[in-house]
Amino acid sequence: MTTLFDRSKKLKGRVVLMRKNVLDTKNISTVRGVLDTSRCIVGSTFIDSLSAFSNRCVSLCLISATKAAPNGRGLVGKEAYLEGAVTTIPTLGAGKCEFDVHFDWDIEHMGIPGAFIIKNHLKVEFFLVSLTLEDVPTREGPMHFVCNSWVYYHFVYKKDRIFFANETYVPNETPVPLVSYREAELQILRGNGEGKLRQYHRVYDYDVYNDLGDPDKNEDLARPVLGGSDPYPRRGRTGRKPTRKDCNSERRSDKVYVPRDEHFGHLKSSDLLSFEIKSLLSRKVLPHLKHLFDSNISKAEFDSFDDVHKLYEGGLKLPLDTLSKFTTLGEDVLKFSVPHVIKVSKSAWMTDEEFAREMLAGVNPCTIRRLQAIKCRRLFILDHHDVFMSFLGRINKTTSKAYATRTILFLKDDGTLKPLAIELSLPHSSGQIGALSKVVLPASKGVESTIWLLAKAHAIVNDSCYHQLISHWLNTHAVIEPFIIATNRNLSVLHPIHKLLLPHYRDTMNINALARQSLINAGGIIEQSFLGREYSMEISSAIYKDWVFPDQALPADLIKRGMAIEDSSSPNGLRLVIEDYPYAVDGLEIWDAIKIWVQEYVSLYYPTDVAVEQDTELQAWWKEVVEKGHADLQDKPWWPKMKTLQELIQSCSTIIWIASAFHAVVNFGQYPYGGFILNRPTLSRRLIPEKGTPEYDEMEENPEKAYLRTITPKYETIVDLSVIEILSRHASDEVYLGQRDNPYWTSTPRTIEAFKRFGEKLSEIEKNISERNHDPNLKNRTGPAHLPYTVLLPTSETGLTFRGIPNSISI
Template structure:
């Protein structure tokens, strides 16, 4: 309830003075980056100017009515006050952000109306604006009351019910002031919608659908793709429902086109301009064929004939004739891709971090192994606990897929140990991509452009704490049929002659596997796709007044929108991923197969490390875990981040839930979790590993895991992509040929050719918000203890940042920098904008 002191403040009739902060449409609109006139005007008309980014509202265009949290009408609902209108502009407010405008508003509020707890806003204009906040300022001797809004407000006729915003108090459902209960429930119902109809731009509805919009069968059989989700064959997390019409040839598939995203999930202007600028550039190698047809350029941008060509691309760019520049200038989007400052370079990329110090270290065995624990995909390597490695593929379908590796292959490099002794001493590790790709190899290798193996790589932990590769197994389906097992060859390390080239090529095949696994599973599936159901369920079931909503909301920023953009351009039929990675048209099916083995509790870093055999529980260690590889940069840094997240979550959640019984009795919380499991991840709903959400610890662990996935895990597998993969020879994404057999001319003329490439976004936007930070409003909650706990979280992250930097300067920790002299910085919590190879954003926003 509201404090007694506030109640006394409203014991007499008075005017309540307020301040409204908003932004014009042309400041933030993702779909309209060009300038539009201001939002000002009388009802259904526009006047005004965009001069200095300040808009003046006059007349009766925007109306606000306060709602009492302590006084109810005859129906038990909070009393609604008289209409008040925005009055003019506050000339200078130092705290206002770019593009924000503040307006005075005065409310008539009688003493018998109690204390405000919500308000209704009505927009009479025919253009939307972004409502930032309302502050009630002239409450004597008390300070202010804050209503943090951050929402688009359209014309009132676009809504079926009033737009309502709540004060920044925090209540579990049972503690909600009685007069606000109906309003709280009505707002959630509006966000759920009715599950029918095509969603409109101004809608705010969060609902579920399967991935049935990746293909377009109406354009031909080659563009048809299976529906992912809703079946045991192709299970998948759910995405946001748009309600578009089905295709003509397949009633289960949805027509492509504009993808609806709830309006408040759409990028702001700063984020979108960064996405356009760097996103288009990073995808431009696939975009170049279209440009080629316009400009008749005489080169093949998807092919490289030598290492030198790749280096020239990184260090100098592809040359563009000067007469082409005149053709670019009329095309604003292309100007984001091409340099137009007088130089004749086309696509001049940043030099990838990997080759800034040493241009050849990437080729060494040491760097090849180091990147498995400190590279862009450091969460797949596992302890080898059986030899030879076993397959989990169904032998009735795939035959015997047991590894052909033998002790003879390994013992030459085991420093005197037997395989059994090395396993017993936890010295052997495996990067195993065999089972993931083997079921798809027959279909993949039928393609003229793709030839690939399924790989297993065995590594040995040396006395100095670094890893060295011992052997690589390359496998194909048996030539007599896939059901007969695998045809495998084992490649051993070599440093001279043709054998050294074969070894280098074998490592490339491993990286091709790993690049595909990383992009489709570690990155897309395990962060982007699995988090979207949580975003949807949270908005549908947890009120903005709910403590768990306030905890999780920052970690959902922009995720639905970036996922929608991915479905349009990246993971769609013939999109960037299909064109550039070995999975081709089966890419999303590969990720669907991997989802069958996804386990939510195992996404927590400690559980993941234990499951992979990379750590054991040990109460004497700082994190309660003993790492098998002590110098494992991803795990060492990650565990500190994980502990900070969990400590923050525990301190925050404990402010609102004192007992397990309180968790059980929270109706919104229980509805939220039920929907996450049964709808959002409905294809896995019967799995026994789902937390039951019956205890405080289950709530803490689940929320910590969600935050970890959306922040640190995503950062770890995303922001190292260009630093490591920008030099494509280090992270090839496709292989065009198999290894030639001995005796063939190709065997003696071995070289790496035709490795296709993609530059993936690794940049931070200029308006990014990082872990331990919140948006521009410090008034996200009125709970002082919650604010103090959050400040403590931020200080802990700052300490971790210092410790990571110190570790990177410790010469005894050889895995921190490796032969390439590339420090592992990706889990440093903060960052400046741009390509920094560091920084943990709150959410999956790119």
């Protein structure tokens, strides 16, 4: 013990570990409702705290950034062990445990530390939050090592686990003693491209979407491989074996490899558990409910609009024998939160004004475009004709019955839009080229008003499917994953661009893997409850062919859709054609703030275009993004060449915009608008009845029943609502735009100052948005539903708030 307390030549450190979350949704079977806080939880087993975190269970060795061994690598110090036991250390928030460690380290001979090796001698993993070195000579203040990584039993690793201090270096400025460590760590993350991957491997690699189908289970569940002949962004490789019936498809399993550090955060796991109680219940109850509906034991249809409202007012009443089998929560177990769109008015959704307003301020406000051949700049179109026409022949052979739609709208003097006509198109049954189309005009009385309401429903069903498959899944979740993989494979944690982008990747690979498991897979939620049915992902692939990375930047998108015109006299160089376009007005302020922050940050590390071109890691990163991550589009001429500072700034701004603000726009309005199925139906089951048919007579006699028999039925409604209510919520550990989860993410003062300015600008924008929402002259901000456009307010509380911009695609 004498050596332990001899501090004369030691550096004192403080290590923070996090307990593994016993409420992890992957380990629900271990939960018994009460947490024993006298124990430290690691792995899936309770370990006595004294034996787990004392003695010689976790060792660390410092690595010098300024003194090298003969082989050129930084000098490595002696092993030091965590001191004390968890029972003697105050428990920090979220189950963190803090320990002292003292290193034998002579600054004169060993130099300044720049990294450390850690070895976990326990056979279970723990989450390493940070190491802080205090009183390092020649340095003002503590030295921080921000780790945020799971550390497994050291024998499973072929190479040592290494963590670097929070310094920032482009490759050619890296201290020489750390160069080989930097390069070795990237090599580990790339892997060798072979074998099945396990959580401790930490490997980031590419694969095609070949795991959506399940042909071994059922031939009807076979699905095409997306990536290659059917273009698609790449996803993370798992290395699972091929299916027996299709060697090109990957065998599905309950456990999907995602690099361990990409898993949900500690608090999010417990939040998701509580939010998913209803969803978990749904996976248990809904199949039984479907049987009840199919067997007519329970009504399969809503019979009136009031019937739909009962989902929020009293819940779906289940038979007592069903309740006794599945739950003790009561008869209204399937009661849903009241969607924002009907909180003030139950009928505003039916108006033409709200129908049109939601194209500018709804859950999918990024698809409407101006008819640019018309000089008056007054005509706009929501055009889903070409997207669905080539698939309608197959879709309409399923239980779906749909049109490909176009909606024409006129911009009135008060800045609102008025729908003029809806074109409903079907393919020729004989296979002729072209379409069979009819045009429905607005009407307010008689059967014509019902036909108009049904035409709007068909247009919305098209839009709902497009929103979920394209605006949401493809244009955020899917296209960002290759950037995440390429960043981890090619940009060291020391690299400035890695530090810039990392917060905007949080949880995305994990949520995408979960989506492949239960949302976009064969027979999954999307195929059950959306128009595209089993062709949904093929539709997504068809649209990806025309995806253009530079056009994902908001200004470029607005110009392309004719919703804005370049104008050098405007502050941001754009003039909106519809001045009261809430998504664009709020979005441009957020975009400009992101762009300014990125420009200030990037310019600190790249003074010239030459510096960008000579950065070897940066060039390797971009080459992989294009040639591997988006391999099917690699020959497109629009890809930035990544040779200039402006290309780097624009590309990083676009990535951040997609992952933060744009995803917030198309995600967190899902339940506020789509939670009321009458407003945002996801399915159409029959075409508009022709005169002389029983369906036409029903439409005349009972318009509500005709509408309900056309749109999403009861079972699929419950499936849809159960999912989007969860997807529209914020977890309690969410990190929002302008925030970081650790204040010591960088040691560069000018970077910290620039980031502070970014946060201050976002606070100013939040005030601006709130003021606009209270301006009675801006009619599109609230509309007939009296629903303010709040989704781009940067911050939020936990829960279903219809506001808040998380840093990343985290749900």
